[in-house]
Amino acid sequence: MLKGRDRDRAIIQRLDDWEKSGARFPGPIDQQLRLLRLYIEAQPRIGTPKPHLARDAVSALLMQGKTILAFDDLKLDWSLLEELFRASIRIVVVELPGSHENSQRLNQLAANTPLLRQVARDYYNGTPLSSTATEHCIDTTLMEACTSAALAPFLAAHSEALSELVAQELWRRKACPLCASAADLAFLEKEQGARWLICSRCSMEWLFQRIQCPYCGTQKHESLAYRTNSQGLYRLYTCEECHGYIKAIDLRKAGTEVLLPLERILTVDMDRQAKEAGYRPGHKTVS
Ligand SMILES: [Zn+2]
Ligand SMILES: [Zn+2]
Known part of the structure; x- marks a missing residue:
């Protein structure tokens, strides 16, 4: 990437x-x-x-x-x-x-x-x-x-x-370690498939649990789900506790040409699907 x-x-x-x-x-x-x-x-x-x-x-x-x-x-x-x-x-x-x-x-x-x-x-x-x-x-x-x-x-x-001064192992929180804002996009890294969040405001990237809502923080398996598109490149993570959603891109399924700031904009169809299913963009509902 x-x-x-x-x-x-x-x-x-x-x-x-x-x-x-x-x-x-x-x-x-x-x-x-x-x-x-x-x-x-x-x-x-x-x-x-x-x-x-x-x-x-x-x-x-x-x-x-x-x-x-x-x-x-x-x-x-x-x-x-x-x-x-x-x-x-x-x-x-x-x-x-x-x-x-x-x-x-x-x-x-x-x-x-x-x-x-x-x-x-x-x-x-x-x-x-x-x-x-x-x-x-x-x-x-x-x-x-x-x-x-x-x-x-x-x-x-x-x-x-x-x-580069942020030691990722010290921070597994919902908010951005820099500006305290919420993430509006995530990606699964190429190597281990670990999930990283991207700040909606300052674009900082930080490591986060795969099974936890980045908005309300629930870790209940039964409340958390994701659906993928047919190629498995895009994931839509949803939460039944707060009804928030976050879009993610699985870099294990992507070529080198993935440009995340463009993906954030061009994946509007995922936003539409999420909203139609009753979910909200999580970063707009948490402070
Ligand atoms: Zn930030
Ligand atoms: Zn939630």
Whole structure:
């Protein structure tokens, strides 16, 4: 499986090929693909931040069950963050009634650095954005989508810098060891088939039990199940306790060309199947 810059280059190549061939995707997928391009193209401009903790300090926190990256530890370039926020407005605000007003107010938010800082902090800390959105007459979902898109490349850069300091054996928890968010994708590694979770927010990867719900934590065998597609490449893990689901890719069944950030977007049919069967994307229901 390609990783890091090689993977990013392969994704951009794939996106360019699709664009040249005139490939058309349904609106929501197209939007996600454009956000992915924005995210990848921002990465070289952010670089790799110097870790704020040494390996021992990271291990000490993990042993206490504490996550290692607080909002104030993030090294954020606010002018680039503002630029990314504005770029994401152009992608996520589609031509619907009220879109002009929403765009205008989101751009005002982008220009108001103290407010943007507050919104970014709230988003990162899991504080609902709804009251700030209401106060500024902005649709909450749009505000959250732009904040998430603008912060994502910074969070991924921190995750890349810190991930090698995380001793995987010290952390088998549901939340991301870095940012405390939940996973929205998993993969089974090629060698032993161990299950790794991928953070929905910072893209950190961490090892997790095969038989445990990554959302409510139940280990009851009778509550946990998965179904696979005909090639066995994709798995949909479901939980009867919390009715959450997570998509997974079995790398033992995949070639080297699997690009997980693209898979996350293109496997929408699995999301549809899961929702039709009464399950919810687990990362959206846990804090
Ligand atoms: Zn994370
Ligand atoms: Zn569960």
